[in-house]
Amino acid sequence: MQSLTSRAKAVDRKPMTMWEKMYIPAIAKGMSITFGHMFKKKPTVNYPEKTRPFSPVFRGLHVLNRDEEGRERCTACGLCAVACPAEAITMEGAERLPGEENVYREEKYAAKYEINMLRCIFCGLCEEACPKDAIYLSETFAPSNYTRKGFIYGKEELLIPDPVTDPQGFAKARGEHQPTTAK
Amino acid sequence: MADEKKLFKVTIDNITIEVEPGTSILNAARKIGGDVAPPAMCYYTTLKGSGGKCRTCLVEVAAGSTADPRPMPKLVASCRTNVMDGMVVKNITSDKVIDARNGVVEFLLINHPLDCPICDQAGECSLQDLGYEHGKEGTRYEFARRTFEKHDMGPYIQLHMTRCIMCFRCVYAADQLTEKRQHGILDRGDHAEIATYIQKSLDHDFIGNIIDVCPVGALTDKTFRFKNRVWFLKPVDAHRNCSHAKCSGKVTLWYRGEEVFRVTARKDQWGEVKDFICNECRFEKKATADWEIEGPTLVSRHSVISQGHYVGVERPQEVLYDVLDGRKPQLLMDIHSVSEVDRPEIDLSKINGPAHSTDFEPHEARGLNPTSQAGNPWNTGKLEKQ
Numbered sequence: 001m002q003s004l005t006s007r008a009k010a011v012d013r014k015p016m017t018m019w020e021k022m023y024i025p026a027i028a029k030g031m032s033i034t035f036g037h038m039f040k041k042k043p044t045v046n047y048p049e050k051t052r053p054f055s056p057v058f059r060g061l062h063v064l065n066r067d068e069e070g071r072e073r074c075t076a077c078g079l080c081a082v083a084c085p086a087e088a089i090t091m092e093g094a095e096r097l098p099g100e101e102n103v104y105r106e107e108k109y110a111a112k113y114e115i116n117m118l119r120c121i122f123c124g125l126c127e128e129a130c131p132k133d134a135i136y137l138s139e140t141f142a143p144s145n146y147t148r149k150g151f152i153y154g155k156e157e158l159l160i161p162d163p164v165t166d167p168q169g170f171a172k173a174r175g176e177h178q179p180t181t182a183k
Numbered sequence: 184m185a186d187e188k189k190l191f192k193v194t195i196d197n198i199t200i201e202v203e204p205g206t207s208i209l210n211a212a213r214k215i216g217g218d219v220a221p222p223a224m225c226y227y228t229t230l231k232g233s234g235g236k237c238r239t240c241l242v243e244v245a246a247g248s249t250a251d252p253r254p255m256p257k258l259v260a261s262c263r264t265n266v267m268d269g270m271v272v273k274n275i276t277s278d279k280v281i282d283a284r285n286g287v288v289e290f291l292l293i294n295h296p297l298d299c300p301i302c303d304q305a306g307e308c309s310l311q312d313l314g315y316e317h318g319k320e321g322t323r324y325e326f327a328r329r330t331f332e333k334h335d336m337g338p339y340i341q342l343h344m345t346r347c348i349m350c351f352r353c354v355y356a357a358d359q360l361t362e363k364r365q366h367g368i369l370d371r372g373d374h375a376e377i378a379t380y381i382q383k384s385l386d387h388d389f390i391g392n393i394i395d396v397c398p399v400g401a402l403t404d405k406t407f408r409f410k411n412r413v414w415f416l417k418p419v420d421a422h423r424n425c426s427h428a429k430c431s432g433k434v435t436l437w438y439r440g441e442e443v444f445r446v447t448a449r450k451d452q453w454g455e456v457k458d459f460i461c462n463e464c465r466f467e468k469k470a471t472a473d474w475e476i477e478g479p480t481l482v483s484r485h486s487v488i489s490q491g492h493y494v495g496v497e498r499p500q501e502v503l504y505d506v507l508d509g510r511k512p513q514l515l516m517d518i519h520s521v522s523e524v525d526r527p528e529i530d531l532s533k534i535n536g537p538a539h540s541t542d543f544e545p546h547e548a549r550g551l552n553p554t555s556q557a558g559n560p561w562n563t564g565k566l567e568k569q
Contacts, residue, residue: 077300078412082490090524093409095537108301108409111543112524131300148516154523 054175059124059137062115062153063160063173067105070162073134076110080126080135088119089126105132113158117142117151139175191268195219195242196276208261208272209240213453220453221274222284222313224291224398225350226262228455233355234262237348238287239313243280246271258283281317288317294329294373295399296345304400306413306487309454310348331376336366337384338535339391339405339466344376347401353377353393360429360459361387377401389429391465395448395456406466407445408537413437414487416444418480423464423473431458434465435480440525442532443469452483469532 019025045052054060065073076093094111096104103109120142127136135158145151161169190201195212196219202211210228212220221242226234234240240262244255249269258280261272274280292314299305331344349368354377357364365387366379379385385393394402416437425432437445446465448456468474482489503512519527523543534542 075300076409077305078415079300082412082414082487087491090522092524092531092538092543093411094539094542095409097539097541100540106298106301108537111538111540114522114524116518149521152518152521 054139058139059122059127060140061138061142062120062126062158063136063138064110064113064155064158065134065136066160066163066170068163069102070164071101071103071105072109072159073105073132074110074113075106075108075132075134076113077131079129079131083125083129085123085125086119086121088116088121090114090116110155113155115153115158117153118148138173189268191266191270193266193270193272195272196274202266204266206266207234208242208244208259208264208266208270209234211266212242212261212272212274216452218275221261222309222316223262223453224309224313224348225352227352227355227396228453229457229459230352230355230359230396233350233352235260237291237350239284239291241280241283241287243273243277244270245273245277285317285319288313289319289323291348292318292322293324294345295348296328298346302343302346302400303403303408303413304346304397307454308400309398329373334378335382335384336379337386337405339462340385340394341403341405341408342377343401343403344378346399347377348399349375350398352396352398353402356393356396357385357387357390360389360392363387365390388427388462389459391462392448392456392459394465395450395459398454404445404447404465405536406469407437410444410531410534410538411439414490415439416488417492418482418488420449420477420480421474422477423468423475425461425464427461427463429459430461430464432460432464433458434460434474436471436474436476439532441471442530443471444532449480 067073074091076091078091081087081089081091090112091110091114092112093108096107096109122137122142124137130136160173163170188203191204191206192199192201193208193211194200195208195215198215198219200211200215202214209221209223209226221240223234223240224237226237226240238260240260241258242261242264243258244264246252247255247270248267250267252269261274291310295310299308299311302308305311328345334342334344336342351368354364354367357366365383365385366377368375369378369380370376391404394404397403416439419436419438420433421436422433431448433449435447435449436443437447446460446468448458448460448465450456479492479494481494482492504510519525529543531538531542
């Protein structure tokens, strides 16, 4: 029969020699490879205790940003939602009332903002689409959860801690690498 | 056929068309259609006297007519210049025109706040389209943009004077559609503004049409204000028998789910309204029961409004019921049990004017607390170890 590739090899059906029938040398050879690995550098880390450094372009859990005065940047313009290929983002806008100027940066804001983490594919297009620098993907893994309900992230989960009242939490949530579009 | 009119032969961008005498260059170009038609911000076919203000429709006339084939010395506003027999017009084929139009757009944007993320007109804004096509990325303007005192124009119409480009369309519309115009242009030059002089609400029953006529977001629907972005709504053509004598009753309903968020008159391919509608149709009739639905509005494929709207979709037959011996598939999660967006018991379209923080009672009031399951990963210490 004509072989399909030029690399075809006929199966060797010769009876095993005495040396091969003993098996012990083959086992010893295999064990030496195994033991040899014990003295090599470990490629893994003990994850929860140790973490690897994130790449500067790592795309993790979303953060809804605040400005330096702690006002929410998002204006519910819907560009992240329209850019989202997984259609994970939904929102509802509202008008800022007098007296809420220290909470919301502009006259329109996102009263509701939700990301369905079951749908999100962490592509980062929302971050690219945002004209207000309001959403970016942080250097954190999205936490796991036992229920599906726990993956619908609202503003409570997404908003960054207030830099005025909680500067430490703000810095931590921002991560080591500032978002590249930050002004 | 003695009374047959002599038609004028015009060549626009090397395309020759025969039009009736008295047609403007703009309308002749629109007959050809496509890219040949110059953009127009202030000209409005149904409004007499409109046009000639924004200068975006400038074209080059390379030959005046067969009788006098000299070119016109300057670029002309195509909405106000009528065609002559044998006229040769250059629009997009002329570098001078493109250059002038870029300049006009830069001028229009000098005082424009560019608050598109907030503006309700975004997605169907003529200035946005124009800026996208001709605008520069940055601005050369170094001074503060003009600002105005806020005028309240009543419960239906929201005025954003900073966005206005002074096209005068709303003034002509109020003049020609209502018996008594209540607003106009005050002051002049840089201080010119649309206002009612004495703080007065516009209450004529046809005044809502100035919203549709406005090419930018200066006049927007207050009952729709901030409710949703237009590209997330589904436009559907509908009509009703309106008791108003002048109202055509032909509208476009903008749906989110089952809710009618907004009612507008129907715009043609040039963004103009032919059949104006009354305030009752526009602001009061926001239920499907009020209307006879005709079908989805045809939206240009290039418009952002067409995103996510699929026309002529054939859904495959649902086979799950047969496979499961008639049992229904088990839903793993009802999104409304946890989501705070689009909650069934809050009817955003029923709220007059924009929603406020007071319109959304906290989620806990429903006896649901999804945050106790997810928790704020930034605050609850879930991420402490990382």
